[in-house]
Amino acid sequence: MIKDSLAKALSDQFNAEYYSAYLYLSMSAYADRLGYKGIANWFAVQAKEELAHGTHIYRYLLERGVAPSFQDVKAPQAAYESLQAVFEKVLAHERQVTGMINRIASLALDEKDHAAYDFIRWYVDEQVEEESEAEDLVLKFSRIGDNPGLLYQIDAQLAARRFTDPF
Numbered sequence: 268m269i270k271d272s273l274a275k276a277l278s279d280q281f282n283a284e285y286y287s288a289y290l291y292l293s294m295s296a297y298a299d300r301l302g303y304k305g306i307a308n309w310f311a312v313q314a315k316e317e318l319a320h321g322t323h324i325y326r327y328l329l330e331r332g333v334a335p336s337f338q339d340v341k342a343p344q345a346a347y348e349s350l351q352a353v354f355e356k357v358l359a360h361e362r363q364v365t366g367m368i369n370r371i372a373s374l375a376l377d378e379k380d381h382a383a384y385d386f387i388r389w390y391v392d393e394q395v396e397e398e399s400e401a402e403d404l405v406l407k408f409s410r411i412g413d414n415p416g417l418l419y420q421i422d423a424q425l426a427a428r429r430f431t432d433p434f
């Protein structure tokens with residue numbers, strides 16, 4: 268039996284992952300409208316990953332005999348000041364998600380729910396990767412600034428990203 272507090276935290280996380288997908292899709296639209304199709308692609312892949320996380324957690328709740336609670340997905344902001352500002356927001360968002368994942372891991376440990384701890388461990392590692400990648404992109408975009416040649420290069424680089432289902 269999964270404890271109520273842990274079930275609730277996992278349900279909230281299922282919804283939070285869908286919000287992340289929504290947020291990244293809005294960033295994809297922002298980049299697309301600026302004409303940066305490669306950056307838009309990077310965000311579209313990021314959004315798909317978040318959907319995969321959300322669905323994975325949703326399935327886990329059902330597996331543990333819990334009815335997942337469906338919450339309103341809040342609207343992300345529609346516009347940004349610059350691409351650098353977008354990636355700064357990504358980093359801030361991923362740091363916030365790390366806090367939520369760590370809280371679930373702590374709850375699982377407190378409740379000696381080894382199965383749930385084992386499940387959420389994957390996300391602990393995933394967040395290390397997410398933060399590191401976001402930090403890297405913030406740094407890159409801060410150096411690129413408005414340089415058209417460098418923007419063209421990074422756009423071509425980010426166009427190469429492909430979605431692979433992690434589960």
Ligand SMILES: [Fe+2]
Pocket residue numbers: 284287316317320
């Ligand atoms: Fe995620």
Ligand SMILES: [Fe+2]
Pocket residue numbers: 287317361364397
């Ligand atoms: Fe993420």
